[in-house]
Amino acid sequence: MDPVKSNEVAYEMLPVLRVYKDGRVERYQGTEVVPSSLDPHTGVLSKDIMITPQTNVSARIYLPNNQSIQKLPLIIYFHGGRFCIESAFSPTTHHYLNLLVSKSNVIAVSINYRLAPEHPLPTAYDDSWTALQWVATHFKGEGHEVWLKEHVDFGRVFLVGDSAGANIAHNMAMRAGHEGLVDMEIYGVALVHTYFWGEESIGSEALNMEKKANVDSAWPFVCPSSPSNDDPRINPMAVGAPMLSGLGCTSVLVCVAEKDVFRDRGWLYYETLKRSGWKGIVEIVETQGEDHIFHLRNLSSEKGADLTKCLADFFNS
Incomplete structure (x- = not known):
């Protein structure tokens, strides 16, 4: 060549x-990865499992340091990274989930899906749905993962994600609402700084044209088969998108950050969901003075701790 x-x-x-x-x-x-382990700071234990060997869809499961026989809520976590970087095994994801699991006293399954551009969308959605179906096989005790069978309260299952992972969480809840999940129901969805966008600017999106151009070009890159930023998967509020009233859960928490370029989309999603006829409860929390996924960049920050507590309260309310 x-x-x-x-x-x-x-x-x-x-x-x-x-x-x-x-x-x-x-x-x-x-690209960096860290092994599963017993975290010395939180006492959280993690291990890795293979879900579909043919496609390498896998997950990391987290078990809190809890001696109670009471069964615990389950969070199914989708990492961010613009659909093209990071993994369930990256330091960012791993260290944050040790903290979140410890503070929330929940079981977590962190999904490792394939990345664009080698595996363009909808691969990440399909992988995530496969993983979600695998979790659902444990609802009646038929699955083989002991931690899920012995420790999970399947009446309290939550989908959680940050950025692109929050986008995946939303799309999984929409698919669950239309297709169902082998008897398992999703109780709640927590969307943190969700990666939603659109062809037309709203709010403050056009104030920084360089950042806007960067986001504008991202979706066509990761989803070349449907490159419009008004594809319902990236813009669920677009004209002609499936109604949000079909969202397959009971409760939604939307988290936004004041300086985040995706902030206004989060607020629009919240307002649209409220007006959609959906029968659940939706709340929104905004962190002042912070930018996109600030809580992952500094786990010890006071505002990050506040956001983690907000999530913990949502899982245990």
Whole structure:
């Protein structure tokens, strides 16, 4: 191959990744992994399990340091990373879930889905649905994962995600509302700084044109088969999108951050869901003075602790 052509860039999402015309992908963030373990700071124990060997869909499960025989809520967690970086085994995800599981006293299943551009959307959605169905097989004790069979209260199942992971959580709840989940029901969904967008700007989105252009180009890159930013999966409020009244859960918590470029989409989602005829309860919490996924960047911050407590209260209310 011509070495000059092999170095031609097809797409850049800096400082995240670069894709070359010969198909090579260079990721500059979100590639590090850490092993499952007993976390010495929280006492949370984790282990990795394979769900579908053919596609390498897997998960990391977290068990809190709880000696009670009482069964606990289950959170099914979808990591962020623009659908193209990070994993269920990355330090960012792992350290945060140790904290969240400890503070919330819940069981967590962190889903590892395949990433774009090697596996463009809808792969991440399909992988996540497969994992969700696998969890549901444990509802009547038929699954094989002991931690789920022995410790989970399947009357309190929550979908949780940050950024692109929150987008996945929303889309899984919509699919559950239309298709169902082998008798298991989703009680609640927590959407943290959700990756929603649209073709037309709303609110303050156009104030920073460089950031807007970066977000505008991301969805067509990860979902080339449906590149419009008004695809209902990235813009559930778009004209013609399925009604949010079909959301398959009872309770929703929307978390936004004041300085986040996705803030106004979170508020619009909240208002649209309230007016949709959906029968559940939706709440919204805004963190002042903070930007996108600030809580993952500094686990010891006071505002991050407040957000974690808000999530813990939501899981245990």
